[in-house]
Amino acid sequence: MMEDIRELLGGFSIGDFFPSMEFIHSLTGMKSRLEHTFRRFDDLFNVILREHQEENKATELHKYLVDVLLDIQKNGCGEMPLTRDNVKAIILDMFAAGTDTTFITLDWGMTELVINQKAMERAQAEVRSVLGERKSVQETDLPHLPYLKAVIKEIFRLHPPAPVLGPRESMEDVTIDGYSIPAKTRFFVNAWSIGRDPESWVDPQSFRPERFLNENSNIDFKGQDFELIPFGAGRRSCPAIAFGTASVELALAQLLHSFDWELHHGTQPKDLDMTEVFGITMHRIANLTVVAKPHFS
Template sequence: MENLNPAKMALAKWLKEGFLPLSLLPCIFLVVLTMLLLSHKSRKRRSNLPPGPPAIPIIGNLHQLGSMAHLSLQRLAAKYGPIIYLQLGQIPTVVASSARVAKEVLKTHDLALASQPQLFAAKHLFYNCTNVVFSPYGAYWRHIRKICILELLSAKRVQSYSCVREEEVARLVCRIAESSPGMKTRLKDTFRRFDKLFDQILNEHVSSSKKEEYSKDLVDVLLEIQKNGSDEMPLTTDNIKAIILDMFAAGTDTTFITLDWAMTELVMNPLVMEKAQNEVRGIMGERRVVLESDLPQLQYIKAVIKEIFRYHPPVPVLVPRESMEDVIIDGYKIPAKTRVFVNVWAIGRDQESWEDSKTFRPERFIGSDIDFRGQDFELIPFGAGRRGCPAITFGTAVVELALAQLLHSFDWELPPGITAEDLDLTEVFGISMHRRENLYVIAKPHFP
């Protein structure tokens, strides 16, 4: 028995090292063949897609975005071109980073790319994506967008609210005059608090439903439509809350961000601030309150705001669209169900579109026909096409009026010992782009 042990051991070793691997060779061959076929199919499929970095299994290119996605996407565009393809997890994604490609996305193929993907966060924060921004393209989205434009955002409606905006800007000036310099609040309300607030607003409007026609606001109109609307397109209470959230939260945040970046750039560029103040004070004379009727004369302040939209767009990457069918963009095939992003931040700093693109210079817009209303794709802070922001007129009126009044009412300067070079301009990436650090400035009341 002892003599058999070495033989058994040798046989076992042969079976382990020789026979078993040989038995696995057909399986290994099949696996390798499958991988080669999949690789060939993938290369064939990729050959029709825009260029982009190689993806790794499971996470795709997510690891390449980092915490500042708009900067990472700009760097990838510099390497691969103005249209790139990424695999974000299992989601095929295309990113446009030039005015030329953005025009194809937002104008040429506007209808094919008019839908929005159902984002996880949007479902939970915006009442299951029933708001204007995130609702899928279709009859419901057209219905609620029409309501918003006709009842709140038409030129006539926007003009009718001018006295309200002027009152709010006056309150802003009073708060600055009465408080410590540099105090700034941020939007911290959670969905639960918003929902509670909206319940209170709706209840107040229901209890005071007998209003004169001229005094009705958007909430009154929405409640009336809910009560008397078509059964084919019912408007639920959550739908109404989602629309209010669009108008209230999104508009408030982007307006604040624009004013924050404007004041930051102006204190860093005192000659620009002086020029803007001289313009508004020259027009106002001894009057203390800027009226909306004064705004058409404030051409330099309008140029300052355009430069802020270019250099610090409040939404650095537009809310993604989703292709409803295969389309060809810049010569590349974009399959259906692909998410398409437009990097507005990168377009605003693209040297092919802008001379001295990294310099804050409002004078570039003096005498220029470039505007931000969706026709000039070098400057699209509000998007363009069917999914462009419907509140452009309303939002810009608020920003122009507030900035003009702040420049007219106060002289602004940095605290002693602080220079422009000391300011931290680091951005915090998100749906909207805040500054990481608060801006502390001294506001000295100006008396005409």
């Protein structure tokens, strides 16, 4: 289902640009495919909501996100009332934006690290020196992992989960570098290309986390440094930067701490297919197959 929605959202829709030609979607099968995907997601969300409403196992001290949303829908929340469709939309955001992008970042990150063993070894040594014999990574450990944070910045630079950010629209007439852009113009920001621009980055095609400890140590992805904008910038930037970053940092640190990783026997780094899948988010076209050896006996 996630593969379908990625392809549909990332594909070309002639009706977006020429509304009078939207009927073509009925002829090509696009409309029926959209409706089918919508119904599948809607059925899934109905099941999720029904389970939470029937079981009602959550306590006041421990509630799941869906429980909180249902409480707001039922009891109201001042100026922010929620309908059932609103609740479904937030759940879809968590599936599409909150989990898919995290997986993409971890997938590309582990791929780059198994290819670049020196970076893998340095990241593992840092995590293990901070945690010692403790088996679980905690949020309080993250500020003490500067190299891991540099690795994640480099992953975001080379492989932004959403390579072309959500569409923008100019609010007023503006001229940029001699180009006149009228108000109400739709445009797209290519974060993938920006992250590989040789005018901004030294050796931009190489995976070098050290760049964020040296010449680019002050660059971050919070939307203030336009060389690195995987989450966008300005008022249309991703509202879950903190959530997404913590999710990736915790998961990657745990993977590096708990296991030693290597490519499957007989596979060389040059054998890995680094082709990117077409869609609104940027998966690898091939699955990553690696050998995980437990670090703790």
